[in-house]
Amino acid sequence: MKKLINNPDNVLKEQLQGMQAAHGDLINVHFDPAYITRKDPTPKGKVALVSGGGSGHEPMHGGFVGKGMLDAACPGEIFTSPTPDQMYEAAKAVDSGAGVLNIVKNYTGDVMNFEMAADMARGEGIKVQNIIVDDDVAVKDSLYTAGRRGVGTTVLIEKICGGAAEDGYDLKKLSALCKKLNQNGRSMGMALTSCITPGNATPSFEIGDDEIELGIGIHGEPGIKRSKMMEADEIVEFMMDQILNDPAYTRILKEWDFDKDDWVEAEVTDQPFKKGDQVIAFVNSMGGTPVSELYGVYRKVQEICEKQGIKIVRNLVGPYITALEMQGCSITLLKADNESVKYWDAPALTPGIRVKM
Amino acid sequence: MKKLINNPDNVLKEQLQGMQAAHGDLINVHFDPAYITRKDPTPKGKVALVSGGGSGHEPMHGGFVGKGMLDAACPGEIFTSPTPDQMYEAAKAVDSGAGVLNIVKNYTGDVMNFEMAADMARGEGIKVQNIIVDDDVAVKDSLYTAGRRGVGTTVLIEKICGGAAEDGYDLKKLSALCKKLNQNGRSMGMALTSCITPGNATPSFEIGDDEIELGIGIHGEPGIKRSKMMEADEIVEFMMDQILNDPAYTRILKEWDFDKDDWVEAEVTDQPFKKGDQVIAFVNSMGGTPVSELYGVYRKVQEICEKQGIKIVRNLVGPYITALEMQGCSITLLKADNESVKYWDAPALTPGIRVKM
Numbered sequence: 001m002k003k004l005i006n007n008p009d010n011v012l013k014e015q016l017q018g019m020q021a022a023h024g025d026l027i028n029v030h031f032d033p034a035y036i037t038r039k040d041p042t043p044k045g046k047v048a049l050v051s052g053g054g055s056g057h058e059p060m061h062g063g064f065v066g067k068g069m070l071d072a073a074c075p076g077e078i079f080t081s082p083t084p085d086q087m088y089e090a091a092k093a094v095d096s097g098a099g100v101l102n103i104v105k106n107y108t109g110d111v112m113n114f115e116m117a118a119d120m121a122r123g124e125g126i127k128v129q130n131i132i133v134d135d136d137v138a139v140k141d142s143l144y145t146a147g148r149r150g151v152g153t154t155v156l157i158e159k160i161c162g163g164a165a166e167d168g169y170d171l172k173k174l175s176a177l178c179k180k181l182n183q184n185g186r187s188m189g190m191a192l193t194s195c196i197t198p199g200n201a202t203p204s205f206e207i208g209d210d211e212i213e214l215g216i217g218i219h220g221e222p223g224i225k226r227s228k229m230m231e232a233d234e235i236v237e238f239m240m241d242q243i244l245n246d247p248a249y250t251r252i253l254k255e256w257d258f259d260k261d262d263w264v265e266a267e268v269t270d271q272p273f274k275k276g277d278q279v280i281a282f283v284n285s286m287g288g289t290p291v292s293e294l295y296g297v298y299r300k301v302q303e304i305c306e307k308q309g310i311k312i313v314r315n316l317v318g319p320y321i322t323a324l325e326m327q328g329c330s331i332t333l334l335k336a337d338n339e340s341v342k343y344w345d346a347p348a349l350t351p352g353i354r355v356k357m
Numbered sequence: 358m359k360k361l362i363n364n365p366d367n368v369l370k371e372q373l374q375g376m377q378a379a380h381g382d383l384i385n386v387h388f389d390p391a392y393i394t395r396k397d398p399t400p401k402g403k404v405a406l407v408s409g410g411g412s413g414h415e416p417m418h419g420g421f422v423g424k425g426m427l428d429a430a431c432p433g434e435i436f437t438s439p440t441p442d443q444m445y446e447a448a449k450a451v452d453s454g455a456g457v458l459n460i461v462k463n464y465t466g467d468v469m470n471f472e473m474a475a476d477m478a479r480g481e482g483i484k485v486q487n488i489i490v491d492d493d494v495a496v497k498d499s500l501y502t503a504g505r506r507g508v509g510t511t512v513l514i515e516k517i518c519g520g521a522a523e524d525g526y527d528l529k530k531l532s533a534l535c536k537k538l539n540q541n542g543r544s545m546g547m548a549l550t551s552c553i554t555p556g557n558a559t560p561s562f563e564i565g566d567d568e569i570e571l572g573i574g575i576h577g578e579p580g581i582k583r584s585k586m587m588e589a590d591e592i593v594e595f596m597m598d599q600i601l602n603d604p605a606y607t608r609i610l611k612e613w614d615f616d617k618d619d620w621v622e623a624e625v626t627d628q629p630f631k632k633g634d635q636v637i638a639f640v641n642s643m644g645g646t647p648v649s650e651l652y653g654v655y656r657k658v659q660e661i662c663e664k665q666g667i668k669i670v671r672n673l674v675g676p677y678i679t680a681l682e683m684q685g686c687s688i689t690l691l692k693a694d695n696e697s698v699k700y701w702d703a704p705a706l707t708p709g710i711r712v713k714m
Contacts, residue, residue: 002566004589006589006590019652294361
């Protein structure tokens with residue numbers, strides 16, 4: 001295992017200390033329990049946006065804390081869900097009275113713990129809604145997930161909902177937007193290499209020198225298929241085919257019903273992309289793939305979209321939701337309307353994403 | 358070789374096409390010869406800033422083209438100097454009458470070709486100055502270099518000089534600033550893994566599973582020593598010791614003398630850092646190291662600076678000057694005065710670096 005770390009037991013703490021040291025103008029890092037808040041308190045009356053999940057995916061989520069995006073992020077240990085007390089303390093720290101929206105990637109531990117934390121915060125009189133992101137078209141069930149995994153669309157949601165929250169959306173309206181964005185987003189990942197969690201002697205999974213894994217998850221969970229190495233264009237064609245031609249997808253997602261004062265199950269259906277759609281296209285590095293290769297991928301994504309009559313109106317290219325040092329990429333398309341483009345373009349100032357302030 | 362590429366012969370062209378597709382709002386990519394210019398023409402009376410070098414170091418330099426940084430960048434083939442005609446065409450494209458400052462990393466091919474291009478542009482009546490960046494304390498002479506290599510300080514110079522150029526510095530004043538910044542900056546790199554240039558079957562250099570290379574160059578050129586794997590803190594201590602305790606360094610650098618109308622050789626000396634210095638600290642990924650590990654490194658850099666009485670007033674943490682997919686990092690410290698901090702903070706809007714506009 002070759003990594004720039006010290007004792008594996010201290011990796012998360014030391015990385016968070018480094019984040020605080022580097023970005024103390026934008027964020028505050030809290031320890032025991034660990035959570036990251038924006039430097040300036042949540043403005044009075046603004047819904048607080050909170051996310052979190054296992055570490056190892058940086059800059060997500062801690063790097064997206066700051067004006068225009070998240071009010072708080074809860075980093076779990078590497079590839080491990082954060083605990084309810086982290087989420088509960090974060091909610092208490094950033095609620096300004098307008099409530100808290102938890103953006104929850106669909107992993108069993110994250111979902112369960114964010115539910116527990118929401119219940120705890122409600123006990124303190126804080127209005128909390130949880131919206132689940134499950135955008136990975138590669139799998140229906142996976143190692144850590146019932147249903148689809150939450151991946152790249154999360155980054156886009158944190159930006160767009162962040163902009164809408166700054167613009168005064170109340171909790172109900174913001175939750176509806178978050179839910180809509182999840183339905184509009186589809187992602188798929190692939191890996192050239194594996195990754196090693198600190199302290200482990202062996203990689204998360206084995207992959208041959210001439211093999212790639214298509215449909216990989218951000219923790220190295222297996223995907224659709226193992227293949228011999230292909231050219232980038234072939235890989236992108238395969239991934240885009242999965243993203244564009246995945247049929248309508250219906251699942252049951254839990255949310256809080258403020259009238260019934262209870263969790264309810266809601267049926268959620270998303271529809272395939274179609275000719276004439278406008279999209280935000282996101283080409284992401286899994287951590288070990290340099291941005292130069294992402295541009296090669298983006299070139300083909302754009303070509304395929306053009307052929308299909310889908311117009312890319314905004315894009316994001318770089319390492320934003322990673323899997324430690326894994327080489328590979330993911331592609332996310334998010335159907336974009338005026339509302340989402342408006343808040344995509346809204347000011348943001350975070351360690352990981354900056355849009356003109 | 359596992360990379361997200363197609364035919365190795367087309368890598369650069371396809372990556373540039375992807376950059377154009379992704380960032381067409383900020384830049385224009387030109388082909389045959391290849392150079393990248395900012396979308397809006399250089400404002401009348403503003404000195405045009407141009408840089409360039411071998412590709413494989415993205416986002417440097419093409420990713421730093423845009424308002425507040427470079428007016429043009431010339432990408433060579435991977436790890437290969439760009440040609441004089443690229444530089445000459447770029448100078449002609451971006452000169453607004455106030456002249457061109459070429460920021461040249463100290464590699465033999467880059468220096469020679471930028472000199473030739475400057476002479477060609479002067480033949481067209483364009484005022485051109487070349488300032489060399491040679492900030493790598495690891496080596497005096499190396500595979501592609503006489504003297505020190507130009508590395509991380511280049512990124513900081515492109516930002517600061519970019520701000521000063523927008524603020525109306527004339528060519529003489531801007532050249533003096535660039536020269537001063539080079540004297541104030543010192544860097545060192547290290548590698549955990551090697552990298553492979555597209556089309557090659559084998560890595561640029563071999564490194565054992567339990568070895569690291571200290572003092573590595575951005576093309577995998579060997580450095581100070583090969584060592585067994587160490588903890589991150591030990592690695593940072595070694596690198597910081599080299600950066601902080603390198604003695605005064607005197608070398609001869611060529612520049613254009615507008616009075617004599619000829620190249621002249623100027624003796625340039627930089628001084629070690631000392632207690633009380635303020636610095637911009639830059640922790641850079643070699644491409645394959647994720648930002649999470651960089652934060653661990655930054656934590657130790659800050660601790661060492663504090664102990665030495667050196668104050669970090671600004672910082673940059675991320676992949677900005679890379680070596681393809683190489684895992685590792687580099688550390689740059691730049692002694693910062695009011696002038697450099699002012700222009701570090703100045704607005705910039707480029708694919709790779711964004712500061713509030």
